[in-house]
Amino acid sequence: MPIAAIGLGSNQGDAVANVQRAIERLREVGKVTAVSRLYRSAPYGVREQPDFINAAVLLDTSLPPRALLQKLQAIEKDLGRRPTYRWGPRVIDADILYYDEARIDEPDLVVPHPGIQQRQFVLAPLADIDSRYADQLRSGYTAESGECTPLMLEERDDLAVRLRRLAKTFDETDLISLRVSDEAGNAIELHRAARGGVEGAQRESPELSDGKRESASVDVIKANLVGIAHLVKPVPAVGAQLEGDRELGYVEALGIRNPVVARGAGRLVSVLVDDGQAVEYGQPLFEIARVP
Ligand code: ATP
Ligand code: CA
Ligand code: CA
Numbered sequence: 001m002p003i004a005a006i007g008l009g010s011n012q013g014d015a016v017a018n019v020q021r022a023i024e025r026l027r028e029v030g031k032v033t034a035v036s037r038l039y040r041s042a043p044y045g046v047r048e049q050p051d052f053i054n055a056a057v058l059l060d061t062s063l064p065p066r067a068l069l070q071k072l073q074a075i076e077k078d079l080g081r082r083p084t085y086r087w088g089p090r091v092i093d094a095d096i097l098y099y100d101e102a103r104i105d106e107p108d109l110v111v112p113h114p115g116i117q118q119r120q121f122v123l124a125p126l127a128d129i130d131s132r133y134a135d136q137l138r139s140g141y142t143a144e145s146g147e148c149t150p151l152m153l154e155e156r157d158d159l160a161v162r163l164r165r166l167a168k169t170f171d172e173t174d175l176i177s178l179r180v181s182d183e184a185g186n187a188i189e190l191h192r193a194a195r196g197g198v199e200g201a202q203r204e205s206p207e208l209s210d211g212k213r214e215s216a217s218v219d220v221i222k223a224n225l226v227g228i229a230h231l232v233k234p235v236p237a238v239g240a241q242l243e244g245d246r247e248l249g250y251v252e253a254l255g256i257r258n259p260v261v262a263r264g265a266g267r268l269v270s271v272l273v274d275d276g277q278a279v280e281y282g283q284p285l286f287e288i289a290r291v292p
Contacts, residue, residue, distance in 0.1 A: 012090060030063065223280065
């Protein structure tokens with residue numbers, strides 16, 4: 001089947017969600033075989049408008065180019081695009097960047113899209129999914145467009161951002177617990193961890209088996225979000241000597257893997273969490289003795 005590359009952009013409403021919705025809709029048009037990262041880009045042409053979110057997708061499709069363009073325009077309309085002006089703000093823009101090796105030059109359809117080379121916001125996502133463009137991106141484009149950078153993971157997931165903000169707010173108050181629920185009855189509860197200390201704070205040293213107190217201070221690594229804890233394999237053994245930075249596990253929240261990393265040298269004195277255990281914000285996960 002022919003492979004088409006589709007470029008997507010949005011800068012109105014929830015732009016990330018609009019681009020993600022468009023990608024979902026493209027699955028009706030063909031087989032989506034690759035999706036780029038999401039990028040934030042400075043507006044092109046008309047500068048006084050919000051930043052754009054851009055992405056590119058490879059689509060295996062049996063639709064010929066013109067029918068594909070019509071389908072893209074129908075998706076744009078369904079997602080709420082209303083006519084403005086060229087390069088003006090839009091809920092969604094979906095362009096055919098290329099269609100196999102096809103060369104089309106008609107008043108309402110030009111393929112490959114003439115803007116590819118000049119626009120970093122087209123080239124950068126395209127390079128994620130088509131290595132031929134990675135070379136072009138490296139060798140430099142004729143920069144008509146400004147900054148274009150991949151979105152941080154947390155910027156992509158609005159819910160994760162809100163959850164993290166909520167947890168931070170909670171941590172800054174004296175509340176003991178906080179429950180948030182939606183209309184469907186889904187709820188999350190945050191509880192202040194019973195065991196105190198700020199991450200990295202010094203605590204009283206743990207008692208050693210011979211009854212003496214270790215002179216080292218102990219760092220407590222705590223969960224910095226609500227999620228499921230996973231330990232790295234092999235599971236870090238208590239007593240293990242940690243040299244440099246080492247990943248001890250990760251907390252999975254809303255499908256995102258958030259590494260838990262021990263920084264610097266020390267000795268692992270306790271693993272306070274089981275693999276696969278649900279953890280709350282501020283819950284201690286590991287204790288590490290630091291030799292002064
Ligand atoms: P640009 O084409 O410079 O990115 P734009 O995306 O802002 O500008 P639109 O207003 O979305 O422009 O589209 C204008 C017209 O461009 C469409 O009606 C469509 O017929 C035409 N067009 C030509 N070539 C393409 C292509 N490869 N993909 C999508 N639309 C195209
Ligand atoms: Ca466009
Ligand atoms: Ca367009």
